[in-house]
Amino acid sequence: MKLFRLIENEVIKMISKKRLMFVLAILIVLISVFAYGQNQSLTRTKAQLSQRMGITATADWRKLADQQLIDMKNRLDSPYLDEKTQSSLRVRMEQLQYNLDNNINPLAQSAAKFTTTFMEQSIFLFLPLLIIMLAADMVSGESSSGTIKLLLVRNVPRWKILLSKYLTLVILEVIVVCSAFALSAIISGFFFGFGGWLAPVATGFKVLAGKLDATGVHNVPQWQYSLMVYSLALYVAIVVGSISLMISILVKSTAASIGIIMSSLVAGNFLSYFLSDWKITRYMFMVNLRLTDYLAGSFQPIDGMTLLFSITVLFGWAIAAIIISFVYFTKQDILV
Amino acid sequence: MLKKSIWYSILTIACVGFIVLSLGFYQAISVTTAVNPQPLAKAPLTQTPEISSKLSSQTTNFFKMLILGDSIAKGTGDEKNKGFSGYLPEYFKNYTSKEILIDNAGIDGLESIGLLEQLQSHKLDKTIADSNFILVSIGGNDVKSILSLNDLAKEEQFTVRQDSYQSNLKQTLQVLRTINPNAIIIFLGLYNPYEKVTSPEDTSLLNTWNYNTQQLVEDDGKGIFIPTYDLLKYNLGKYIAQDGLHPNSAGYQALSNRISQAVGTIITGS
Amino acid sequence: MQQTAVLELINLRKTLKGKEIVKGINLTLFPSQIFGFLGPNGAGKTTTIRMIVGLIKPTEGSVSICGYSVAHDFVKALSNVGCIIESPDMYKYLTGMENLLQFAAMDKKISQQRIKDVVEMVGLQHRLNDKVSTYSLGMRQRLGIAQAIMSQPKLLILDEPTNGLDPAGMTEFRNLIRKLAYEDGMAVFVSSHLLLEIQQMCDVVSIIKQGSVIKTANVQEIIHDNRIEWQLNNPEKAIALLREHWNIEAVQLKKNTISGCLGQHPLAKINELFIREDIALTYCSTKQNTLEDLFLDLTEGDEIV
Numbered sequence: 039m040k041l042f043r044l045i046e047n048e049v050i051k052m053i054s055k056k057r058l059m060f061v062l063a064i065l066i067v068l069i070s071v072f073a074y075g076q077n078q079s080l081t082r083t084k085a086q087l088s089q090r091m092g093i094t095a096t097a098d099w100r101k102l103a104d105q106q107l108i109d110m111k112n113r114l115d116s117p118y119l120d121e122k123t124q125s126s127l128r129v130r131m132e133q134l135q136y137n138l139d140n141n142i143n144p145l146a147q148s149a150a151k152f153t154t155t156f157m158e159q160s161i162f163l164f165l166p167l168l169i170i171m172l173a174a175d176m177v178s179g180e181s182s183s184g185t186i187k188l189l190l191v192r193n194v195p196r197w198k199i200l201l202s203k204y205l206t207l208v209i210l211e212v213i214v215v216c217s218a219f220a221l222s223a224i225i226s227g228f229f230f231g232f233g234g235w236l237a238p239v240a241t242g243f244k245v246l247a248g249k250l251d252a253t254g255v256h257n258v259p260q261w262q263y264s265l266m267v268y269s270l271a272l273y274v275a276i277v278v279g280s281i282s283l284m285i286s287i288l289v290k291s292t293a294a295s296i297g298i299i300m301s302s303l304v305a306g307n308f309l310s311y312f313l314s315d316w317k318i319t320r321y322m323f324m325v326n327l328r329l330t331d332y333l334a335g336s337f338q339p340i341d342g343m344t345l346l347f348s349i350t351v352l353f354g355w356a357i358a359a360i361i362i363s364f365v366y367f368t369k370q371d372i373l374v
Numbered sequence: 375m376l377k378k379s380i381w382y383s384i385l386t387i388a389c390v391g392f393i394v395l396s397l398g399f400y401q402a403i404s405v406t407t408a409v410n411p412q413p414l415a416k417a418p419l420t421q422t423p424e425i426s427s428k429l430s431s432q433t434t435n436f437f438k439m440l441i442l443g444d445s446i447a448k449g450t451g452d453e454k455n456k457g458f459s460g461y462l463p464e465y466f467k468n469y470t471s472k473e474i475l476i477d478n479a480g481i482d483g484l485e486s487i488g489l490l491e492q493l494q495s496h497k498l499d500k501t502i503a504d505s506n507f508i509l510v511s512i513g514g515n516d517v518k519s520i521l522s523l524n525d526l527a528k529e530e531q532f533t534v535r536q537d538s539y540q541s542n543l544k545q546t547l548q549v550l551r552t553i554n555p556n557a558i559i560i561f562l563g564l565y566n567p568y569e570k571v572t573s574p575e576d577t578s579l580l581n582t583w584n585y586n587t588q589q590l591v592e593d594d595g596k597g598i599f600i601p602t603y604d605l606l607k608y609n610l611g612k613y614i615a616q617d618g619l620h621p622n623s624a625g626y627q628a629l630s631n632r633i634s635q636a637v638g639t640i641i642t643g644s
Numbered sequence: 645m646q647q648t649a650v651l652e653l654i655n656l657r658k659t660l661k662g663k664e665i666v667k668g669i670n671l672t673l674f675p676s677q678i679f680g681f682l683g684p685n686g687a688g689k690t691t692t693i694r695m696i697v698g699l700i701k702p703t704e705g706s707v708s709i710c711g712y713s714v715a716h717d718f719v720k721a722l723s724n725v726g727c728i729i730e731s732p733d734m735y736k737y738l739t740g741m742e743n744l745l746q747f748a749a750m751d752k753k754i755s756q757q758r759i760k761d762v763v764e765m766v767g768l769q770h771r772l773n774d775k776v777s778t779y780s781l782g783m784r785q786r787l788g789i790a791q792a793i794m795s796q797p798k799l800l801i802l803d804e805p806t807n808g809l810d811p812a813g814m815t816e817f818r819n820l821i822r823k824l825a826y827e828d829g830m831a832v833f834v835s836s837h838l839l840l841e842i843q844q845m846c847d848v849v850s851i852i853k854q855g856s857v858i859k860t861a862n863v864q865e866i867i868h869d870n871r872i873e874w875q876l877n878n879p880e881k882a883i884a885l886l887r888e889h890w891n892i893e894a895v896q897l898k899k900n901t902i903s904g905c906l907g908q909h910p911l912a913k914i915n916e917l918f919i920r921e922d923i924a925l926t927y928c929s930t931k932q933n934t935l936e937d938l939f940l941d942l943t944e945g946d947e948i949v
Contacts, residue, residue, distance in 0.1 A: 043749040049381050050746070054737045101453075102616040109450040113482055184733030188791070191697040192750045193723035209388040216391040241405055258405070262398075266405065269398030332406055345406040371660075372699040377742075 040194065044202030045209070052172070052210060055179075061168050061214060065221050068164070072156060073226040080147055099143045107134050129240045129255050136238050136257075148234025150260040152226035153219060157267050158334070160218070162327040163303060165271055166278040170299050172210050173282035175292040176203050177367070181374050182291060196368045200287075204360070207283060211275040219268050239263040241333050263333070270329040277323065277352040278303075284359040287367050290374070303327075320347075323355040437470065437641065438504050441478045443489060443511035446562065448480030451620025458509060461627050465634035469641045477501050485515045486542035493549045502553045507637070510546075511562040513539060517583060521568070525575065532579050540586060547594055558640060559597040560633060563587065565606040567619050600633055648711060650675055650724070650799045650831040651696065656705035658691055665691050667855035668705065673831045675798065678821060680846030680863070681835040688855040689835045690730060693803050696833075697727055710798055723751075727801035732788025736777040740768060740787050743776060747791045754794055765820065766790045781808030789817070793824065800824065801833045806841055818845050872911060873903045874918075875927035882923055889917060900926075 052058050110131050114124060136142070157165070177200075180186040189199055223232075238257030258266075282299050289295040306324020319325060320343055332345035441447045441458055449457015463474040479498060481488065489512050492498065502508065516539045520531045550559065563584045566572055580603070588599040605628060606613050606621070613625030621629060651673035658666040666688040673679050683689050694700040696707050698714045698721070707714040712721035734743045744763070748754040763769050766786040776784065785808050792800060802821075806814050822845070824830045836842050842849055843863060850860040876882055879902045886892040886904055894904030906914070911928070918925050 040750070040752070046381055047746050047749050049384060050377050050742070051735060051738070053377055053380055053384075054735070054742070056737075105451065105453060105616050108453070108455050109445070109448075109482065112450075112455065113448065183736070184731065185735055187699060187729045188733065188747070190699055191722060191725065191727055191729070192747070193719045193725075194750055195719055208392075209384065212388040212391040212395065213384055215395065216387060262401070265394070265398035266402035269395040270402055272392075272395045273399060329402075333402060345403065349403070369701075371701060372694065373660075 041198060041202055041205075044194070044198065045206050048176075048202055048206035049209065052206065057172060057175075058210060058213070061171055062217055062221075064168065065214075065218055066225070069156065069218075069222045069225045073152060073222075073229045076147055076152060076226075077229045100138060100141075103134050103138050107131060107138070110134070125255050129257055132257050133238050133240065140237070142234070142237060147226075147230040148237070148260075149223050149227040149230055149232050150234035150237065150264060152230060153222045154239075154260065154264045154267050156222045156226075157218060157264075157271050158330045161267075161271050161274055161330050163307065165215075165218070165275060166303055166327065167300070168214055169211060169275045169278045170282045170296055172214070173207050173279045174286050174296045174299065176207060176283060176286055178286045178290050178292045178295050184374060186372060186374065190372060197364055200364060200367045204280075204283060204363075207279045208276060211279050212272060215268055215272045215275055218271070219264070235259065235261040235264075241266070266333055267330045270333070273349065273352070274327050274329060277356040278327075280356040280359040280363070281323065284363045284366075287363050287370075321351055323352055326351045435472055437466070437472050437474045437506050439474060439476045439507040439509060440498070440501050440505040440557075441476060441480055441509045441511075442492075442498075443480050443509075443562075444484040444513075444515055445480065445482040445620060446514065447509065447511040448478065448482060449626065450480075450482055451615035451617060452623045452626050453615065454623045456623065457626050458630060458633075461630035462509075462633065465627075465630045466638075466641060469634065469638040472641075477505075480511070483515055484512065486512050486539045486546070490542045490546050490549070493546060499553055502550060502557075505554060505557050507558050507560060508550060508554070509560045509562070509633070512543070512546075513564055513583070513587065517564065517580070521576070528576075528579070532583075536583060536586065539583075540590060543587065543590055547590070547597070551594070556596070558637060559591065559594060560637060561587070561591040561597060561599050562629070562633075563599060563601040563603060565602040567606075567610065567614055569607055569610055598636060600629075600636055602629060602632075605629065605632060649673060649708075650677075650710055651833065652708045653692075653696070654706050654708075656692065656695060656707065657703050658688075658695060658700060659703045660691075665855055666695070666702075669852070669855075669857055671850065671857070671860075673799070673833060675829045675831050676825050677848060678825050678832045678834065678846045680842035680849035681833060681852065682837070682839065682842055682849055683835075683852035684837065687852045689852060690803060692852070693727075693729060693801060693833075693835060696801060697725060697729065698722065699729070723795075724798040725801060726792035726795055726797035726799070727803070728785075728788040728792050728805060729801075729803050731804075731807070732784050734776045734784060734787055734791075737775065739775055740772045740779070740783075743787060744791055744794065748794060751795045753796075758794060758796075762790045762794050765793070767816070782810060782813055785809055786813075789820075793830075796828070797830065799831050799833065801835075803835045804838075805834060805836070806838060814841070821845060871903060871905050871930070873897070873901060873927075873929050874925060875901050876918065877924040877926075881921065882918060885917060885921060885923075886914070890914065 110127050114127055114131075142148075177186070180189060190196060192199075237260045239260050240255055241258055241263060278299070282295065285295045285298050286292070289298065303324055306322060306327065309319055309322065309325055326343070326348035329345060329348055332348070439462065445451070447458065449455070449459060452460075454460070457478070459476045459478045462476060466474045479492070479501070481492070484492070489510075493502075516535055517532075520528055520535055523531055547559070550557070564580060564587075566577065566580055584601065584603060588601075591597040591599045606625065609625075609628075613621050613628060615622040615625070649672045651671065653669050653671040656666055656669045657664065669688075669692055671679075681689055681692070691700060695702045696709075696714070698707075698718055701715070707721075709721040710724045712724075714721045734740075735746065738746065740763075741759075744759050748759055763772055766789050768783065768786050768790060771779065771783060776787065779787065785805065789802075789805070792802070800821075806817060809817055818841075821832055821834075825832050834842065834846060846863055848860065849863050850857045852858070874882065877900060879896045879900060882902055883894045883896065886894045890906075890909045892904045892906065892909065894902045896902050911930075915925060915928060
């Protein structure tokens with residue numbers, strides 16, 4: 039019960055510091071900008087398409103879809119297709135058929151699509167950044183302001199204080215991920231309409247023996263796909279949060295801890311390009327953050343990486359970070 | 375107190391959100407790791423022996439034609455769903471009383487390397503050996519990807535692409551000839567579906583491509599290169615399908631007509 | 645006295661980065677006692693206090709509060725402590741009330757009524773709903789005291805408590821501490837370099853220098869020592885004479901001034917001896933002994949800041 043009050047304390051501090059509001063404000067601004075940009079580029083693409091193919095292409099998308107559907111049916115009958123192509127064909131046909139049945143122009147954007155894409159693009163840099171902003175000063179902030187002294191001389195053991203901070207961080211991570219979902223669904227809704235949640239999306243890709251295996255591919259409704267994307271995002275958030283908290287405890291200066299995690303995140307983005315031969319690279323947390331790409335079957339930064347592999351690696355990092363945090367936090371001398 | 379109520383709403387949202395997202399997480403893992411639940415892909419495969427057995431029944435009353443290559447070979451874009459397989463027999467009737475049996479092995483999006491691999495898999499060996507005519511449409515997908523590059527990169531990439539294409543094509547022809555030295559190879563040239571937005575430089579590249587391909591095909595001795603560029607240049611609206619890339623029904627008919635005229639005499643003569 | 649000790653330090657030592665900062669401190673504090681902990685900066689006062697409240701782990705020795713060891717029974721030990729360590733750092737982005745609520749939430753036994761009482765005790769009721777960032781140093785100090793006494797601790801630890809208080813505030817504060825100690829039976833541990841403060845407030849004082857306690861005494865006893873200051877032309881000789889004849893340890897204050905405690909020795913005889921020994925005595929005065937003097941005696945004239 040005391041833990042509950044401690045968490046309440048931490049959350050109230052976070053609210054009062056305006057940190058949470060700040061993060062949400064950044065989300066709102068960025069989502070609006072992205073949605074606007076998407077809208078613009080969509081208009082441009084449409085213009086390009088109609089210039090190339092005559093005006094009919096975008097207006098008469100149904101004819102085009104019908105055509106594609108017939109073609110794919112033909113191809114499916116071909117005896118020369120391998121299994122892989124067949125199942126991905128089938129998946130695409132299902133999607134096309136859905137578009138036709140529900141009168142959805144496949145070229146058009148929808149709030150549901152945008153919401154999913156937004157998190158897919160944010161999960162490896164932008165989302166961690168937001169989490170770092172929350173986590174980095176949870177402990178180092180108290181160190182630099184001296185309030186850590188007041189906190190640690192209560193009749194509460196240190197591990198409980200840290201646990202309350204960690205659980206607060208998890209709560210805020212859930213809030214950030216949920217708000218990212220709600221905000222992008224609402225804001226993009228004004229640009230693209232609020233629908234699209236039932237449209238089928240292909241998933242179920244597996245990596246077998248270093249190759250993308252598409253035989254298990256099937257469609258799930260967009261809402262379900264979004265849910266998966268955002269749950270993976272939460273997982274990433276929790277892992278990055280744990281690591282940030284650890285660094286925040288070790289470094290004691292908010293600026294330095296933000297710097298350290300940010301640079302390692304950014305480094306991760308080109309590590310996978312330059313050091314993909316290096317065995318150790320795949321065990322770094324930064325190269326394993328793009329979990330959602332496994333769902334879409336497009337991710338394989340380094341041979342032999344799978345969703346389960348990445349999740350396990352991230353889990354290892356998080357556990358290590360938590361253990362180091364607790365050991366160090368309960369043992370350290372407070373000298374500030 | 376305001377902050378107190380914010381805290382309680384945050385707690386509620388977080389709890390609900392956490393549960394929902396946990397379910398999603400479980401789903402994400404099971405979706406990517408679960409054993410494939412639907413081995414549906416098996417069904418169409420069983421057709422293979424059926425078709426080839428039909429083809430192997432050699433009768434002198436038949437002309438056999440094998441269509442190889444990309445989506446155009448396949449007939450993609452034809453709203454009547456016929457393509458060359460549907461129209462060529464009709465047009466050949468003008469030249470012979472024999473029936474035309476067509477086997478279509480076209481695959482959407484195939485590039486020259488894919489075609490070569492397809493042949494090297496030896497699945498088609500029997501069909502190739504039985505064919506009197508082999509219609510090939512390939513290269514469109516090889517050249518398509520460089521269109522979007524800027525001019526400098528384009529020329530360089532063009533050379534690279536064309537070199538590998540030529541080498542693939544050469545080998546493809548070799549494979550065909552090893553299996554079947556006598557069949558007439560009918561090769562379709564490339565046309566430009568984006569005529570309206572193409573620069574003269576691009577047109578010249580396309581011409582180079584077609585010219586070099588023609589050289590190769592003619593070297594074969596029993597090959598014939600059928601240009602398509604001229605036929606479609608001013609008829610894009612008439613002959614191109616909704617997707618803006620493939621021929622439509624009328625386009626396939628026009629091309630079939632041209633092919634039948636080109637090889638009509640050979641058909642009649644044999 | 646057979647009371648149980650509120651605070652007991654046994655041979656407390658701390659070595660930081662190879663340097664021994666606290667060199668074996670022994671202390672015992674009983675209820676209702678106001679204890680002064682006096683020493684120059686860097687003497688190890690703050691390190692000792694941090695070890696008492698468990699912010700720093702001792703290298704050697706033990707701290708127990710109300711019989712509970714801080715190292716092994718942290719929660720029970722700390723339940724009896726209220727403290728301000730160095731400056732009263734509060735959450736500046738919270739209001740005074742929110743700050744108090746934060747700490748109240750961490751201790752079940754603090755009621756709403758108690759918070760109200762404490763706030764009135766320190767006189768903050770009018771500014772309680774303002775952000776701490778708008779408070780003056782004195783107000784922050786009061787808020788710090790409020791949070792320290794909120795849980796009605798048996799031991800109150802105050803590190804430099806009157807920093808930033810105006811003279812009126814200081815008197816008020818002194819009275820409050822006295823009241824807490826004598827009426828509520830709190831033991832108060834005050835560390836300060838404000839010697840006058842300690843003298844006016846404390847019952848017992850320990851003087852710490854370079855990590856060791858060099859003297860512990862009752863403030864009243866020390867004050868009543870008979871201290872004399874002489875102005876004369878040969879201080880070295882005078883000091884030697886005092887030591888030789890009366891066993892008085894005198895110290896040189898300024899160029900021509902020495903000071904020493906007479907105890908029961910008659911001043912006239914000493915002055916007579918000085919004159920006999922050809923020392924030109926220009927001025928001689930009795931001074932009430934203050935901690936300042938005591939401190940100077942004990943630390944042999946080292947600078948106190």
